[in-house]
Amino acid sequence: MFSSSYIELSKAALSKNIRFLKKQLYPEVLLSSVVKGNAYGHEIEKFVPLAEECGIHHFSAFSAEEALRVYNSRQSNSDIMIMGCVDNDSLEWAIENNISFYIFNLERLERTVKIIKKLGVSARVHLELETGLNRTGLSGELLEKVVALILKNSDRLHVEGVCTHLAGAESIANYKRIADQLTSFGELCSWAQQAGIETGLRHTAASAAALTYPETRMDMVRIGIAQYGFWPSKETEMQYILREGEQPRNRYTDPLRRVLRWKSRIMNLKQVKQGSFIGYGTSYQTMKRQTIAAVPVGYFHGYRRSLSNLGKVLIHGRRVSVVGNVNMNMLLVNVTELTNPQVGDEVVIIGKQKRSQITVSSFSDMSNLLNYEALVRLPSEIPRIVVD
Numbered sequence: 576m577f578s579s580s581y582i583e584l585s586k587a588a589l590s591k592n593i594r595f596l597k598k599q600l601y602p603e604v605l606l607s608s609v610v611k612g613n614a615y616g617h618e619i620e621k622f623v624p625l626a627e628e629c630g631i632h633h634f635s636a637f638s639a640e641e642a643l644r645v646y647n648s649r650q651s652n653s654d655i656m657i658m659g660c661v662d663n664d665s666l667e668w669a670i671e672n673n674i675s676f677y678i679f680n681l682e683r684l685e686r687t688v689k690i691i692k693k694l695g696v697s698a699r700v701h702l703e704l705e706t707g708l709n710r711t712g713l714s715g716e717l718l719e720k721v722v723a724l725i726l727k728n729s730d731r732l733h734v735e736g737v738c739t740h741l742a743g744a745e746s747i748a749n750y751k752r753i754a755d756q757l758t759s760f761g762e763l764c765s766w767a768q769q770a771g772i773e774t775g776l777r778h779t780a781a782s783a784a785a786l787t788y789p790e791t792r793m794d795m796v797r798i799g800i801a802q803y804g805f806w807p808s809k810e811t812e813m814q815y816i817l818r819e820g821e822q823p824r825n826r827y828t829d830p831l832r833r834v835l836r837w838k839s840r841i842m843n844l845k846q847v848k849q850g851s852f853i854g855y856g857t858s859y860q861t862m863k864r865q866t867i868a869a870v871p872v873g874y875f876h877g878y879r880r881s882l883s884n885l886g887k888v889l890i891h892g893r894r895v896s897v898v899g900n901v902n903m904n905m906l907l908v909n910v911t912e913l914t915n916p917q918v919g920d921e922v923v924i925i926g927k928q929k930r931s932q933i934t935v936s937s938f939s940d941m942s943n944l945l946n947y948e949a950l951v952r953l954p955s956e957i958p959r960i961v962v963d
């Protein structure tokens with residue numbers, strides 16, 4: 576292994592998460608695996624075949640660039656849907672390769688019509704409806720124009736789905752907001768149907784909505800964070816616990832397993848005298864004689880400098896402290912309390928070791944990041960390795 580650290584992807588964890596999620600949903604609901612943001616930092620090329628082995632056959636990407644990576648890495652003929660960005664050139668590629676994509680403005684639809692006429696092929700589209708997120712989404716006059724153009728070209732334009740993205744589903748306090756969005760969605764769908772559109776798959780839910788609001792599941796759910804083993808919010812997890820009737824502290828075990836684990840090894844060990852400053856600057860001074868381990872992971876590798884004198888890693892199954900400033904390629908750890916640490920011993924930066932764990936959320940709490948953001952910031956250069 577040339578790399579100074581690596582990220583393991585656990586097939587067993589993913590398989591368990593998918594089984595759990597499928598059990599939570601109704602059996603007829605299609606589970607689309609959301610792989611935007613480099614599969615939430617897990618790496619599209621490694622994650623897609625793994626997910627297929629775990630029974631996933633539908634992937635949602637944000638952009639054509641990500642869709643191309645899914646296309647090149649899928650092992651079976653899994654469906655690919657683009658929820659966001661497709662420019663002129665990639666739109667033609669998507670259509671030619673039977674990749675579906677969202678329509679949320681007239682420009683993209685007009686281009687689609689031109690391309691299908693030019694190539695003599697058909698296209699699969701999902702109409703994104705505006706229900707309250709106010710990000711992308713069709714409503715009012717714009718929706719009328721889009722529907723009119725679809726109907727004019729219905730021989731080659733196949734509306735595979737009608738969808739929206741719900742705002743606020745991570746909190747049960749937003750119940751009314753969700754209910755209002757669903758009402759708007761229902762009204763827009765009915766309007767489109769009456770206008771002559773066959774609405775196909777209806778999909779509104781990401782992880783939080785799918786787990787907390789059963790009425791949002793409809794025909795398909797787009798699951799990102801939960802498949803990777805993270806609850807979208809503490810509240811979503813608590814709603815699940817309450818529904819299951821379990822007591823959080825004594826009987827509860829989290830049904831979701833983290834798929835990802837970030838590891839390195841001790842690169843060097845050094846005995847340091849009492850009163851020595853560790854690393855650059857004077858932010859850490861030893862109070863007694865200490866053993867300091869150097870770990871070849873620094874801010875270049877995504878271990879934030881703000882974790883200087885704050886971060887924890889696991890060695891020998893114990894939490895040990897980062898001391899001194901995090902360097903570009905290295906961090907230093909106080910291993911004085913460990914029994915006989917050795918160069919080459921495993922260091923876990925995120926994940927489990929024996930009975931201890933550094934969660935992405937504790938890692939991200941320490942550096943003030945959301946799970947989502949901490950995951951996608953893991954540099955793509957760190958090799959991802961699939962383990963059973």
Ligand SMILES: Cc1ncc(COP(=O)(O)O)c(C=O)c1O
Nearest residue numbers: 609658740781782797798799800
């Ligand atoms: C349109 C859309 N659907 C689904 C998802 C997946 O969300 P989550 O990771 O919360 O499941 C996202 C991610 O933000 C999204 O933008």
